[in-house]
Amino acid sequence: xxxxATRLERDGAVGSLPPSxxxxxxxxxxxxxxxxxxxxxxxxxxxxxQAANNNWILDAVDIEVSAHGVNTYLVLxxxxxxxxxxxxxxxxxASLRNAVVATDASAQLRDDSFLAFSSSDVFLWxxxxxxxxxxxxxxxxxxxxxxxxxxxxxRQFRRSTLSGVVDMQRITFLNAIAQASxxxxxxxxxxxxxxxxxxxxFEARLWRQGAFSLLxxxxxxRDTPDGDAARLEAVHRWAxxxxxxxxxxxAADQRWGTQQRDALVISKRVELESYYQTLAQAHxxxxxxxxxxxxx
Numbered sequence: 524x525x526x527x528a529t530r531l532e533r534d535g536a537v538g539s540l541p542p543s544x545x546x547x548x549x550x551x552x553x554x555x556x557x558x559x560x561x562x563x564x565x566x567x568x569x570x571x572x573q574a575a576n577n578n579w580i581l582d583a584v585d586i587e588v589s590a591h592g593v594n595t596y597l598v599l600x601x602x603x604x605x606x607x608x609x610x611x612x613x614x615x616x617a618s619l620r621n622a623v624v625a626t627d628a629s630a631q632l633r634d635d636s637f638l639a640f641s642s643s644d645v646f647l648w649x650x651x652x653x654x655x656x657x658x659x660x661x662x663x664x665x666x667x668x669x670x671x672x673x674x675x676x677x678r679q680f681r682r683s684t685l686s687g688v689v690d691m692q693r694i695t696f697l698n699a700i701a702q703a704s705x706x707x708x709x710x711x712x713x714x715x716x717x718x719x720x721x722x723x724x725f726e727a728r729l730w731r732q733g734a735f736s737l738l739x740x741x742x743x744x745r746d747t748p749d750g751d752a753a754r755l756e757a758v759h760r761w762a763x764x765x766x767x768x769x770x771x772x773x774a775a776d777q778r779w780g781t782q783q784r785d786a787l788v789i790s791k792r793v794e795l796e797s798y799y800q801t802l803a804q805a806h807x808x809x810x811x812x813x814x815x816x817x818x819x
Contacts, residue, residue, distance in 0.1 A: 708729055
């Protein structure tokens with residue numbers, strides 16, 4: 524089972540569940556679903572530090588394909604290993620491309636997702652909506668943002684992650700706003716009442732490019748207690764409802780683009796100036812600094 528002669532064969536595709544077409548249901552479009560299997564070689568050592576006898580593990584990727592306009596389709600991947608779905612080198616994407624090209628030689632597979640945000644400014648807009656407690660559409664609200672990445676210095680490729688929940692009172696987040704630092708990815712939590720009036724809660728880490736990673740520990744789907752069903756519901760909510768809703772609401776928010784964003788940045792700069800001025804004046808040697816007798 525693990526001889527070198529079979530490794531090349533095993534490192535490729537070993538099969539898939541037969542694709543099936545799932546009917547549209549509410550906000551979820553009609554889609555083709557399938558599961559792709561492949562062997563992955565993991566160089567794991569045993570307790571004695573020697574190579575294990577069998578380092579091959581079976582890997583799987585779930586996909587959903589739905590129409591998005593004329594002759595254009597959205598492909599959702601669910602994978603533990605991103606290299607499988609890399610558009611250039613991924614084995615899954617290569618198999619999918621071959622299957623499509625066999626039917627249409629002009630078909631292309633690209634990674635410019637329909638779910639991508641138009642700008643990293645969307646993350647600041649989401650933080651503002653969470654602070655203001657205003658819906659982004661209907662009864663859908665941004666409950667919180669956490670673990671936000673902020674770019675400190677684009678020239679030196681320096682980034683920092685603000686751990687925990689961020690809000691407009693947190694100084695490190697205010698610094699990022701005041702410096703107009705590009706934000707993202709970030710953990711976003713959204714709430715929406717279900718048919719019984721109880722709040723469902725969905726949490727995921729969102730990337731500007733359209734990728735998202737579910738965080739099921741803090742996700743609550745009250746009418747779907749089964750774990751697998753709840754995860755699938757969460758995937759569908761983010762892909763077919765919440766991320767498209769965020770994109771539409773952000774694009775339609777003209778006041779944000781013409782006034783609110785700039786007003787927010789200026790107000791946080793003024794707030795930071797006051798904050799640090801107060802800190803400086805509270806220093807026991809402030810009077811010496813003012814008198815010029817305390818020097819750097």
